[in-house]
Amino acid sequence: MDDLVPVVSYQRASADKARDEHTVTDQRKVNQMTAGRLGWRIVHAFTDNDKSAAKEGVIRDDFEAMLRVLRAGRLPDGTRVQGCVVVAEDRLVRRAGDYERFVDAITSSDGRVFADARGPKDLYSEDVESMGLMGAVLSRMEVKKMRRRVTRWHRSRAEDGVIPNGYRPFGWRDDRRMLDPVQATAIRKAVQAILAGGSLNSIVRNWQETGFLTTRGNAWEAQTLKQLLRNPRLCGWRKINGEIVKDADGKPVQGQWEAIITPQEWEAVQAIFDARRGKQVGSNGVIGNLPTDFRDHTYLLTGILRCGRPKDDGTLCMAKLRVTSHRDCDHHVYACRSKAQGGCGRLARRGDMVDVFVSEVVLAKLEEQPLEAAQVEPWTGASELEETETQLRELRDHWHKKKVSNSLFFSEVERLEGEISRLTKERAQHEAAARRARSTVTDIRRRWYSDTDDDRLDMAQKRALLREAFHAVIVHPVGQGRGSRGTFDPDKLELIWREN
Ligand SMILES: [Zn+2]
Known part of the structure; x- marks a missing residue:
């Protein structure tokens, strides 16, 4: 039906009406004709009157509105815009910067069209001669033009799945195509650890001990490891400007390098990172954001235990307990901080017993889940996703055969x-949950208490599992008068479970 390229037009009145050869109406007519000749259709006409032409520094409302539309590629009502016609090009440019901003806006996406009185111009590769009146901005334009060409070149290469230039990525050999077996295995293990609830820090410590450096020769840190695991290159995909590069059918382009993990695994890791922007009970009892567990915790429950001693006003102290050790005990003690440090200083509990008890409660909880949660039912959105993808394919097909209008399309x-994209995200979350559940079922308990260093869950992994199970554990007082450092009463531990 409607196969015309949707464009906007721009016209502006002159400051000096007496000498104005082109009235706004004339410009509009010529714009219409030019568009029509080129097989374009003007979906919106932007017009600035002379008020804005009169003085330097006055903002031309429609010019600015047009730049926004060109940058967005659509009108506020959603109508697609793929270019612009301005026959009186001198009206477009009042200051050198205007043309530059205009070109920037229109070329912010690929495939945009532009025409002036002389006909269509390729603003992506405009040569110097034809730029006539834009002399003032040429040198800067040159730089920008180069940048645009380079960007376009990168993108078209990405769409072919070509290996990007640059540093050798960790995990691959110098050709950036074949895997480095040792590093690729380490990455695969790291991914498994994350999927099993492990923390970035425990992986980083392990890599540091192994002697791994980044390809730039730096020590690994949690942040750089996270960047690595966030990179879709791991599964053969590529991201440009925050978007996975896709082919015409909307499927991610598979790069020409060997992948280390599957797309499902990569998506599952992303879902875990996204979900870990989790929650925690604040000292005031309010649930807030969970700080990343970056410190190397030696004890299982620091930062997780909260003081449950009532204050004078009846509310609970809720300060985080910290670990103290005493010469006369062979175990650690969790104790409330002093008043000066924000606690009440009047509660303590025997650490080894609390650790074992809380571990057991959580393990028991994990073990009872498998039957219902871990044998995670197949994801219910699969057929919906498939159907939606089919619809999209058919729609594209119809559009190519001109059976649907542009606006509907x-x-x-x-x-x-x-x-x-909603369903894909949901699938990744589901996949992450299923994987975690599977590793939970098989061997969390064994690895929790394992004697072998290699096998045993490290403190950070255990803490990650605990945090996933509950927000906090409130330690209530055991009674007045008794020295509580040595006390332990499981009934006085209140676990605040996360929902589900
Ligand atoms: Zn306290």
Whole structure:
């Protein structure tokens, strides 16, 4: 039906109406004709009157609105815009910066079209001669033009799955194509650890001990490891400007290098990182954001135990307990901080017993889940996702065969793509949950108490599992008068479980 390229037009009145050869109406007519000749359709006409032409520094409302539309690629009502017609090009440019901003806006995406009185111009590769009146901005334009060309070149290469230039990524050999077996194995193990509830820090410590350095020769840190695991290159995909590079059918382009993990695994790790922006009970009892567990915790429950001693006003102290050790005990003690440090200083509990008790409660909880949760039912969205993808394919097909209008096509594409990205995310979360559940079922208990260093869950992994199970453990007082450092009463431990 409607196969015309949707564009906008721009016209502006002159400051000096008496000498104005082109009235706004004339400009609009010529713009229409030019567009029509090129097989374009003007979906919106931007017009600035002379008020803005009169003085330097006055903002031209429609010019600015047009730049926004060109940058967005659509009108506020959603109508797609792929270019611009301005026959009176001198009206477009009042200051050198205007043209530059205009070109920047229109070329912010690939495939945009532009025409002036002389006909269509390729603003992506505009040569110096044809830029006539833009002399003032040429040198800066040159730089920008180069940058745009380079960007376009990168993108088209990415769409072919070509190996990007740059540093050798950790995990691959110098050719950036074949795997480095040792490093790739380490990455695979790290991914498994994350999927099993492990922490970045425990992996980093392990890598540091192994002697791994980044390819730039730096020591690994949690942040750099996270960047590595966030990189879709691991599963053969590539991201440009925050978006996975996809082919015409909307499927991620598979790169020409060997992948270390599957896309499902990569997506599951992302889902875990996203979900770990978790929650924690604050000292005031309010649930807030969970700080990343970066410190190397020696004790299982520091930062997790909270003081449950009532204050004078009846509310609970809720300060985090810390670990103290005493010469006369052979075990650690969790104790409330002093008043000066924000606690009440009047509660303590025998650490080894609390650790064992809380571990057992959580292990028991994990073990009872497998029957219901861990044999995670297959993801229910699979057929919906498949159907949505089919719809999108059919829609594209219909559009290519001109069976649907542009406006219907683009609004539908947007809806379907949104739906697909929601479902894909949901699938990744489901996959992450299933994997965690599987590793939970098989061997968490054994590894919790294992004697072998290699096998045993480290403190950070255990703490991650605990944090996943509950928000906090409130330690209530055991009674007045008794020295509580040596006391232990499981009934006085209140676990605040996370929902589900
Ligand atoms: Zn306290």
